[in-house]
Amino acid sequence: MPQANLDRQTVARAALRLLDRAGLDGLTVRKLAGELGVQAPALYWHFKNKEELLEEMATTVFLDAVRDSGWPRPDANWPEWAEQFGKRLREMLLRYRDGARMFSGRYLTDSSFYGSMEAGLRKLTDAGFSLREATQCLNTIYCYTIGFAIEEQAVYPRPGKRRKRYQLAERAKRVDNKRFPLAARAGEHTFVDFDKHFEQGLRLIIKGLQR
Numbered sequence: 001m002p003q004a005n006l007d008r009q010t011v012a013r014a015a016l017r018l019l020d021r022a023g024l025d026g027l028t029v030r031k032l033a034g035e036l037g038v039q040a041p042a043l044y045w046h047f048k049n050k051e052e053l054l055e056e057m058a059t060t061v062f063l064d065a066v067r068d069s070g071w072p073r074p075d076a077n078w079p080e081w082a083e084q085f086g087k088r089l090r091e092m093l094l095r096y097r098d099g100a101r102m103f104s105g106r107y108l109t110d111s112s113f114y115g116s117m118e119a120g121l122r123k124l125t126d127a128g129f130s131l132r133e134a135t136q137c138l139n140t141i142y143c144y145t146i147g148f149a150i151e152e153q154a155v156y157p158r159p160g161k162r163r164k165r166y167q168l169a170e171r172a173k174r175v176d177n178k179r180f181p182l183a184a185r186a187g188e189h190t191f192v193d194f195d196k197h198f199e200q201g202l203r204l205i206i207k208g209l210q211r
Contacts, residue, residue, distance in 0.1 A: 020096050065089075
């Protein structure tokens, strides 16, 4: 029998708290059951498997982001809208430890996300893009942002907490400055100031789409 005080949202939000503490690899059904004070079989009344749980977690994060940020402004022109879309998406992914890995490739369980998709496609088609071009535009920004955030969280599992292996001093020990002078100097442009690097890359994409 399902626990009277448990529902899918309660379980998903508890899982997000555990994700933030333990990371995606540390998120297990056994640990989540302990978080909720129940036995693991009780969770299977709500989710058939861990993949279903991850889908509900991803949906919860997305809906929270839309509610809290308002998502991109509807009155923005399409380049502004596209930039806001990428920035808001990245903010959403970085809310939780391993948030980008957790979200990537998940099936969203609430169909209201089609509203955001429709708004983006309408913004682009009204600007003269064909539906095919508009879809490719959104997909390109979406995939760039998720990929960037996955790499960013590999370096910084938590904001301001850089993994030791990605410290510039540690990297300098591994890269032969005489054999690979450019690669050695590239570290400061790769593992520092992710906000700036993300926005520069996003603007490059949008600039290319404007041609």
